[in-house]
Amino acid sequence: MLRGKYHLSVEQNKRLARSNLTRLVYVNSRFEGLTTTLQQTQTIIDGLGVDGVSIDDINIIIQLKRGWQYTINSDEGINLDFLKKANKIVALNESLAPGELRTGNGAVSTMKGEYIPPQVNQEQEELFLTQLLLDKNRTNTDKALTLMYHLMRNQIFWDGNKRTATLAANKIMINSGAGLINVPLDRWPKWNQLISEFYFSGDMEELKQWTYDNGIQGVEL
Numbered sequence: 001m002l003r004g005k006y007h008l009s010v011e012q013n014k015r016l017a018r019s020n021l022t023r024l025v026y027v028n029s030r031f032e033g034l035t036t037t038l039q040q041t042q043t044i045i046d047g048l049g050v051d052g053v054s055i056d057d058i059n060i061i062i063q064l065k066r067g068w069q070y071t072i073n074s075d076e077g078i079n080l081d082f083l084k085k086a087n088k089i090v091a092l093n094e095s096l097a098p099g100e101l102r103t104g105n106g107a108v109s110t111m112k113g114e115y116i117p118p119q120v121n122q123e124q125e126e127l128f129l130t131q132l133l134l135d136k137n138r139t140n141t142d143k144a145l146t147l148m149y150h151l152m153r154n155q156i157f158w159d160g161n162k163r164t165a166t167l168a169a170n171k172i173m174i175n176s177g178a179g180l181i182n183v184p185l186d187r188w189p190k191w192n193q194l195i196s197e198f199y200f201s202g203d204m205e206e207l208k209q210w211t212y213d214n215g216i217q218g219v220e221l
Helices: 010-019 021-032 038-045 055-073 080-090 122-134 140-154 161-175 185-201 205-214
Strands: 108-110 113-115
Touching (some): 010 055, 010 161, 021 055, 021 161, 038 055, 055 161, 080 122, 080 161, 108 185, 113 185, 122 140, 140 161, 140 205
Antiparallel strands (some): 108 113
8 A cells, every 4th residue: 555645734825836837738738749847837827828838739738727727726525527527728729629528449659569449438436436546455545546547547528638647646635734745857857767667567566666756845844
């Protein structure tokens, strides 16, 4: 079992997330292949345009900002409705049907080749989520990492699955004062390798442990 690294109040964790909003958006934008700098990301978050950055990329950053704000500020817990709302925000401009579960085939390009996710079964997803959140043998940090990688691999939405998974996992972290999940960019090559291997193996234990060691952020109070 992965123990909790940080023990904050919910409000302290929300403040931590707000104070790191630009960096969280900056890092998460890499899921979509963006190359904007941290300063450019801050400028866009502030509502200004940036020369050389496309409207599409600006919109991804804006929607990520809104997704993080929704995750931080909403008082609701984690459920399928939260996932749909988060996806509708972050995938607004790219998805065939933002906020709706995938009903057709999907495919993901990985370092190990193309991965074909399973068909989406709403009842199974709701059951998985309920059982995970009620599991008394897991810490909230463990639950967050398990949910994040389950959502990434199952690709339950048409687009924006990694961004949605990241927000969902961090919602659990914030609501329990456990810190934040945010893998630094200099560790993304190894992270992407582990994610690719996980997609094909279905075994997330090594990936969870690596993320626990490298991607959990917080403050000691």
